[in-house]
Amino acid sequence: MLDVVDIEANYHGSVHALSGVSVRLAAGQIVALLGPNGAGKTTLLKTISGLLPLEDGRIKAGTVHFEGCAVLGWPAHRVARAGLIYVHEGRNIFTTLTVEENLSAATYALTGRPEAARKPDFDPVYALFPELAERRDQKAGYLSGGEAQMLSIGRALMAAPKVILLDEPSLGLAPKMVTHIFSLIARINQETGVAVLVADQNAFATLAISDYGYVLEQGRIVLDGAPDKLLTDENVQAAYLGGI
Numbered sequence: 001m002l003d004v005v006d007i008e009a010n011y012h013g014s015v016h017a018l019s020g021v022s023v024r025l026a027a028g029q030i031v032a033l034l035g036p037n038g039a040g041k042t043t044l045l046k047t048i049s050g051l052l053p054l055e056d057g058r059i060k061a062g063t064v065h066f067e068g069c070a071v072l073g074w075p076a077h078r079v080a081r082a083g084l085i086y087v088h089e090g091r092n093i094f095t096t097l098t099v100e101e102n103l104s105a106a107t108y109a110l111t112g113r114p115e116a117a118r119k120p121d122f123d124p125v126y127a128l129f130p131e132l133a134e135r136r137d138q139k140a141g142y143l144s145g146g147e148a149q150m151l152s153i154g155r156a157l158m159a160a161p162k163v164i165l166l167d168e169p170s171l172g173l174a175p176k177m178v179t180h181i182f183s184l185i186a187r188i189n190q191e192t193g194v195a196v197l198v199a200d201q202n203a204f205a206t207l208a209i210s211d212y213g214y215v216l217e218q219g220r221i222v223l224d225g226a227p228d229k230l231l232t233d234e235n236v237q238a239a240y241l242g243g244i
């Protein structure tokens with residue numbers, strides 16, 4: 001469904017960020033993109049979603065095919081409207097708007113369909129995240145970290161995506177909330193069939209819901225495989241799992 005081959009990318013023409021990175025995501029899968037801070041996870045997700053040029057990033061080589069279409073070079077809104085939705089690291093929500101206004105804004109911005117924006121259907125998002133239903137009229141700036149992450153994912157769901165590119169969903173969350181958010185991601189995948197490429201530093205929680213995983217270090221894929229294989233790999237254990 002999503003086939004990323006041999007990506008080379010840099011910033012400002014000099015800072016080298018990705019070297020020969022290839023990643024695949026099949027329909028209905030959850031795939032983990034693991035690696036330490038600065039490894040290039042966000043750069044890869046922004047490359048796929050068309051956002052890299054907006055940060056003075058350059059893609060020097062490689063291809064990205066989504067459902068058979070070569071999408072590399074498309075502007076970000078066109079990629080989003082094709083069904084590939086990026087969920088920002090650090091939750092890109094409008095803090096001065098209410099929860100529901102945030103969801104409304106996403107329908108038109110991400111789909112480009114005015115009819116979807118005129119009559120947004122919030123029910124699927126509220127069914128998944130009852131916390132958001134309770135706070136629908138509150139300003140998003142007052143949400144807890146976990147609720148803000150739910151809203152960020154909820155905004156993506158308003159666009160009825162085919163693929164979600166999820167950047168560091170566990171960032172800054174308490175361990176219990178991390179478990180909760182990851183179980184919700186698994187549930188969304190099972191219930192809607194949306195495929196998910198999830199970048200996170202929390203290898204254990206991410207692999208627990210994934211079908212496959214890649215480990216990125218200094219802009220290169222150093223290891224990939226099924227979760228069982230990665231969880232038992234000595235290097236992965238030492239680097240990301242605290243030796244468990």
Ligand SMILES: Nc1ncnc2c1ncn2[C@@H]1O[C@H](COP(=O)(O)OP(=O)(O)O)[C@@H](O)[C@H]1O
Nearest residue numbers: 011015017036037038039040041042043044055
């Ligand atoms: N906007 C930017 N301008 C210049 N360099 C950047 C920018 N964003 C990221 N980088 C650099 O690119 C590399 C990869 O960063 P990033 O993709 O954010 O890693 P990760 O998401 O895995 O933490 C790092 O060396 C980082 O400093």
Ligand SMILES: [Mg+2]
Nearest residue numbers: 041042089168
């Ligand atoms: Mg990142």
